[in-house]
Amino acid sequence: MNVIANKQIILGVSGSIAAYKAAELARSLSLGGALVDVIMTEAAQRFVGAPTFQALTGRPVLADMWALPEDGVVGHVALGRRADLVVLAPATANTIARIAAGLSDDLLTTTVLATSAPVLCAPAMNPQMYANPATQANIATLRQRGVAVLEPGFGRMAEPQVGLGRMPEPAVIEGHARALLGRAGGPLRGRRVVVSAGGTHEPIDPVRFIGNRASGRMGFALAGAARDGGAQVTLVAGPAALPPPPAVDLVRVETALQMRDAVYAAVEGADLLIMNAAVADFRPAERAERKIKKGDDDEMLLRLVRNPDILAGLAARRDLVKVGFAAETHDLAAYALSKLERKGLDMIIANEAVASIGHDDIEVTLFDAQGAQRLPRQPKEQAAAAILEAIIRRWPARLAPT
Secondary structure, eight states, X not given: OOTTTTOEEEEEEOSSTXXXXXXXXXXXXXXXXXXXXXXXXXXXXGTSOHHHHHHHHSSOOBOOTTSOSSOSTTHHHHHHHHOSEEEEEEEOHHHHHXXXXXXXXXXXXXXXXXXXXXXXXXXXXXXXXXXXXXXXXXXXXXXXXXXXXXXXXXXXXXXXXXXXXXXXXXXXXXXHHHHXXXXXXXXXXXXXXXXXXXXXXXXXXXXXXXXXXXXXXXXXXXXXXXXXXXXXXXEEEOSOSXXXXXXSEEEEOOSHHHHHHHHHHHXXXXXXXXXXOBOOSEEESSOOSSOOOOTTOSOOOOOEEEOOOTTGGGTXXXXXXXXXXXXXXXXXXXXXXXXXXXXXXSEEEEEEHHHHTTOSEEEEEEEETTEEEEEEEEEHHHHHHHHHHHHHHHOHHHHOOO
């Protein structure tokens, strides 16, 4: 599921103060196992030195079209031919305009023109330059030609100005890069996956609620792993303080009833549902319209009613691979197997609640009709990839690429 491992990624760096952020992107992609060749424009080298990128990637930085390591007269197009992905970050207004015009007057524009690989563009420029009709027309042209152009961020620029034009954060760019590579060759390409994550908040009054300690990290990691596999991912997330994985469709909910409705809508036409959310079993029978005052009473009685079982309501969906989670404090296997049968699941993933909720790593056991598979304790991002791989192996026909 490491979709960037051994992939040839061209990172084109243009002349912007945001070039320093591209160094972080180069480092992250390289640590992920990608072979990153950095192409710097002449203007980019005025902001960040080439030795910085060479140290982070372990590969020579390229800038001069006439001084390439390839032999022969095709050296200037060899980079584009062998690339699996081209990332332009930061992409200035000038670079975007030159690529839209089809120019090939330096190594970066020549590489883009010569490649058949996906191209990902992360604009970075002054807000007025970004809003200029010429820039917007050039971006529209690139999108019409199949280039994935990200929306820039809003915030304070290098100059004392606030607006739309900041380069997206490196983690966001990498997420979209992984999505493009996954859609090109991932094991879940063409499939639709729905993941639920986080807990639910069941309101008592406008300021209080019943909830649990779920952070949402495991579900977010599963959504990211499915995205890396090439799937179109819908993430239905309860309240969580984590940034969601880029390049997934995010649906925010608060209560169990809202999560039920969102999940049922999302699974229409889906191939796989992973229900990781810690949905509250009960909710207050009534919600006070105003904040409840404690007054002089020493206790307060709260009547609860049962929330619907979201997975049990999908038991009849035989076309949908359904995977649930069981976080237990004792008798892990017994409770997990009971839920597997009672909810009509294809697989259930069991974990010890106290040792996993709020922690960065997790140890899980996968139960299905064929038996149990235990995964060692590992970071939740790695566990998510291992879980997706196990699911794909278990149902290759139902989840094969399309």
